[in-house]
Amino acid sequence: MPGDVDADVLVVGGGPVGLAAAIEARLAGLSVLVLEPRPGPVDKACGEGLMPGALDALARLGVDPEGHVLAGIAYVGGSRRVEHRFAGGVGRGVRRTVLHAALAQRALELGVERVPGRATSVRQDAHGVVVGGLRGRHVLACDGLHSTVRRLVGLDQPARRAHGGDRRRFGMRRHFRVAPWGDLVEVHWASHAEAYVTPVSDGLVGVAVLGGARTGLDDTIAELPELAERLAGAQPDGSVRGAGPLRQQSRARTAGRVLLVGDASGYVDALTGEGLRVGFAQAAAAVAHLDDPSGYERAWTRATRDYRVLTSGLVAAATSPARGAILPAAAALPRVFGAIVERLAR
Template identity: 65%
Template sequence: MTAVDVDVAVVGAGPIGLAAAIEARLAGWSVVVIEPRSFPIDKACGEGLMPGAVDALARLGVHPPGAPIAGFRYTDATRSAEHRFAGGSGLGVRRTALHDALAARADQLGVQRVDARVSDVVQHPDGVTVGDVRASWLFACDGLHSTVRRLVGLERPPIARVDRRRFGLRKHYVIAPWTDLVEVHWAADAEAYVTPLDGGLVGVAVLGPPRTDFDEVLTRVPELRARLRQADAVEGLRGAGPLRQRSSARSAGRVLLLGDASGYVDALTGEGIRVGLAHARAAVEAIGGRGVRQAAAYDRDWSRVSRDFRVITSGLLAAAQSPLRPLIVPAARAMPSLFGAAVERLAR
C-alpha cells in the first residue's frame, strides 16, 4: 500500500468521524479517514437529532432525509409530561441515512479513505503515524470502545463498585409515526425510546442493564406494546454498550479524542450526535494554531461544549439508578418549566 501524507487522519468513519473530516476539509486541511467497515455504517441508537445537531449538520452542508421531531414526551404507566422545542425542530433520521449523507459530503470535498484497521499509533514531534498514513494530527473517532484511546494511554477503567453498566438495543418497525415527539417510556429498570423516522418507520431503542431483554421490556410498556402489536420489524435486533466510558484526558500529544471515544455518560438525554459535532468543530479550531500546545485548547473547549450533556445526563442517570426512579416522570409533570428548560438546554 502506498503511504499517505495528510494534515489530518481521522480514525473511524461513523457520523462524528465523517463530520470531523468535513470540518477539517472546510478549514483547508488535507484529510484521510481510516475505517475497515463497509459503508453505510449502522449502530444501535435512538436516531433522533436534536435541533442543534440539525443546525450543525446544515452548516457542514449535510441535509439528511428524516421526519420532523417537535420535542420529547416522558411517560410511565399512569402519567406523562411533554415539552415541544421553543424554536426549530429536530429530525428523526435512520443512522444509515445520516451516514450516507455525511459520506456523500465528505466525498464531494475530497476526503480520502483508507480501508484499514488501526493496530498502532506512533507519535513524532511534528506528527503521527498510523499504519501507512502519516499525519500532522490524528482525530480518534472510533467509538465507545476506542482502540486509539487505549493505544495512546487515555483509557480509564470503570469504577469497580456495583455493576451499573447499561446497554442499548434497537429495532425498526413498519408503522406510520403516531406523534412528532420522541417518546421515552419508563419501565421499572429500562427505558424505551420511540423515534419517528422517514418512510413510514419508527425506531425503538431500549436502554437497560446487562441482559436486558428487548421484547420483555415491551411487554411492560402496554401503550407501546399495543401500538406495535401488528407492526413488522424490518431487521434484526442491534445492540451497543456498555454505554458508560471514561478517558483520563481528551488529548495526548497530537492525538485528539472526539465523540464517544472521548468518554460517554449515557444515551438517556439523546444528544450524543450534537455533542460529537461540537467536538469536531472544537478539534479543527484547536489545530488551527501552532504546535501541540493547541491540544490544551481542545481539552478546554471539549469541557465547555460537553458540560451540559455530562451534568444533566449524569444527574438523570443517577436518579434513574436509584430509588428516585419512579419519581422522574411525576417530577417532570409537576415541574414543566424545569423539564422544559433541561430539554432546551440539551437541544441547542
C-alpha cells in the first residue's frame, strides 16, 4: 500500500450503501477497506422495494439481485385505490438479505476486504484519517441512521420535535409466506400509520408499517380489512424488525477527509421508498468528490433535493389533520400522483 495508509478509502459500515460506495471506489481504481463488525448479510427494517432508478444504479455496479418485479405504486384505503405504473422501466422487490449478499459478492470480486471492527474514535490530519485502528486517505461514513461517525466528527444535529407533541416516526417490517397478489407496491393508509406491501419473491411479501412510537404492526394490519384478509392464515417468516426515529439531520456532509453517505448524512422518512436510490447516488457522488468537500456538498444537495422536498411535504401532511385528505387528493388528481411517483422513481 503506498504511503502511510492502509487504503485509499476506508468505508465505515458494510450495509448496502456502504458496499455500493466500496464498489464505486474500486471501479475508480482506489484501494478500499470496509470496517464492519457483522460478518454476513444483515437484515433490517425496510420496505425492500427498489425503484427503477435504484435498479439502474445497481446494474452500473454490476449487481443484479433476484426478486419480484415491481411495476408501480398503489395507494389504497377503504373503497379508494389509485395506482401508477412506472413509465420508464420496472423496479424490483428484493429481500434485504438478498440485496446485501449480492452487493457483498460483487465487492469481494473486486477485491474489497471487510475488516471486523467498529468506529469508536476518529482522528484525522492533513493526509489521512484513523478509524477503528485503520488509516485511510479518506473515510466514507455509511453507518446508518444513528451514525457514530457523524457524532464523533461533530456533524450530528438532533432533529427538533414538532410543536404540539411528539411526531417522530418509526418503522417496522415482517415477511409473510403468501403468494403476491400483484406487481405493485401497495401503500395502505390507516388512520394513524401506513402499511407498505412489497412482493419480494413468488411466495413471500414484506409488510412494513410506518407511524408513531406507539404504532404496532399487527394492530395496523387489523385496521386494514383488505390487507388483513389477504394475510389471513399466512405464516410469518421471521420476527418483526424495527427502526427509528426515522428523521435524522446532519450539520454538514463533510468534516475534513470524512464524508457522510446514505442515512448517515441525514434522512427524512421511508414514506416514498427512496432511501436506497438516494443512497446509491450519494455513494457515487462521494467517490467522485473525495478531494473536493464543497463539490460533494453540492452533489449531495442535487442528488437528494427531490427526495427531501417531496418526502418532507408528504410527511408533514401525513402527521397533520390533513392526513385524511392525502388519498382522496391522489385519487382526484391521478396525473399529479403519477408525476410525483415518476419523479421519485428515476
